[in-house]
Amino acid sequence: MIRSRIIGCGSYLPEKILTNDDLSRFVETNNSWIVERTGIRERHIAAEGETTADLAEQAARKALSAAGIEANALDLLVLATSTPDNTFPATATRVQARLGMTGGVAFDVQAVCAGFVCALSVADSFIRSGQARTALIIGAETYSRILDWSDRTTCVLFGDGAGAAVLSAEESPGTTADRGVLAVKMHSDGRHYDALYVDGGVSTTQTAGHLRMNGREVFRHAVGNLASVATEAMAAAGVAPEAIDWLVPHQANARIIEATAKKLGLPMEKVVMTVDRHANTSAASIPLALCEAVADGRVKPGQLLVMEAIGGGFVWGAAVVRW
Ligand code: UT7
Numbered sequence: 001m002i003r004s005r006i007i008g009c010g011s012y013l014p015e016k017i018l019t020n021d022d023l024s025r026f027v028e029t030n031n032s033w034i035v036e037r038t039g040i041r042e043r044h045i046a047a048e049g050e051t052t053a054d055l056a057e058q059a060a061r062k063a064l065s066a067a068g069i070e071a072n073a074l075d076l077l078v079l080a081t082s083t084p085d086n087t088f089p090a091t092a093t094r095v096q097a098r099l100g101m102t103g104g105v106a107f108d109v110q111a112v113c114a115g116f117v118c119a120l121s122v123a124d125s126f127i128r129s130g131q132a133r134t135a136l137i138i139g140a141e142t143y144s145r146i147l148d149w150s151d152r153t154t155c156v157l158f159g160d161g162a163g164a165a166v167l168s169a170e171e172s173p174g175t176t177a178d179r180g181v182l183a184v185k186m187h188s189d190g191r192h193y194d195a196l197y198v199d200g201g202v203s204t205t206q207t208a209g210h211l212r213m214n215g216r217e218v219f220r221h222a223v224g225n226l227a228s229v230a231t232e233a234m235a236a237a238g239v240a241p242e243a244i245d246w247l248v249p250h251q252a253n254a255r256i257i258e259a260t261a262k263k264l265g266l267p268m269e270k271v272v273m274t275v276d277r278h279a280n281t282s283a284a285s286i287p288l289a290l291c292e293a294v295a296d297g298r299v300k301p302g303q304l305l306v307m308e309a310i311g312g313g314f315v316w317g318a319a320v321v322r323w
Pocket of ligand 1: 028
């Protein structure tokens with residue numbers, strides 16, 4: 001059978017770092033509250049004029065270089081973002097042009113913090129159905145542009161960044177020992193639309209709006225949904241939780257990550273954590289964490305990974321991948 005294997009990844013963080021102490025200078029908060037409740041210590045913020053496409057392009061170039069392929073070999077580019085450069089065209093097409101990808105198709109997906117899992121699912125489906133052989137998926141965000149910097153309940157939680165991965169079609173025996181994407185599962189429940197949303201938009205206010213969140217409600221749903229979708233993806237892949245080498249979770253809050261790992265029976269030594277330095281970068285957080293663990297040698301060929309995420313909608317999902 002055809003599997004889609006991740007053959008390279010890359011990430012990019014804007015240069016500017018904003019620490020918790022920096023935040024406490026303009027909003028009523030403090031380092032110890034943020035660290036205790038979230039595990040976040042600092043986040044990166046895009047420079048003036050630096051856009052989601054800029055971040056995405058940097059991450060994509062590194063992923064292509066790690067994979068050893070040229071952009072014009074790509075059949076598909078899927079960019080997960082909820083902070084696009086323009087309402088349309090898709091930011092993916094801007095990145096496509098900049099990379100020199102002349103064929104195939106590029107489009108955005110919008111699944112907020114679950115965006116990278118969604119992009120992975122789309123690319124995997126294109127590859128397994130024969131519509132594409134080589135795909136680039138990117139999660140890129142500039143949440144600094146939609147934060148209300150006077151609202152301490154949200155502005156301390158998010159950051160900017162981008163991560164990307166190249167997937168390639170590979171003929172595989174069709175066993176759990178195959179390398180590549182073994183299973184992806186996704187869900188949404190739109191009854192929670194108002195728990196985490198942006199209070200502006202094209203057809204409502206004709207403005208970009210600001211992020212609004214009922215943090216407690218998101219928290220309440222996060223752990224249960226993440227653990228159950230990860231369990232569902234592992235069952236679909238035919239692997240037991242004990243076989244998992246690395247949990248690469250969406251990085252929203254250290255407490256959510258720890259509670260989910262505990263529910264899955266995974267010790268924290270098997271969890272990749274970047275939330276302390278990146279904060280919540282939405283669709284970019286999984287590939288940022290993944291690239292870090294690949295670059296520093298933690299993730300090794302043949303190891304089994306679970307990625308999971310939940311975000312606005314709610315939309316949530318998990319993927320099981322053998323590296
Ligand atoms: O990708 C998914 C995205 N979202 C998430 O994952 C967020 C999920 N939710 C959370 O992570 C947590 O709910 C938060 C970190 C957002 C909040 O933590 P919490 O333990 O649920 O705190 P809380 O909202 O219950 O607030 C406790 C207190 C409140 O004061 P009072 O009403 O008890 O006097 C807040 O006003 O903390 C206050 N507070 C702050 N204090 C200092 C809220 N934000 C801050 C702040 N600094 N930044």
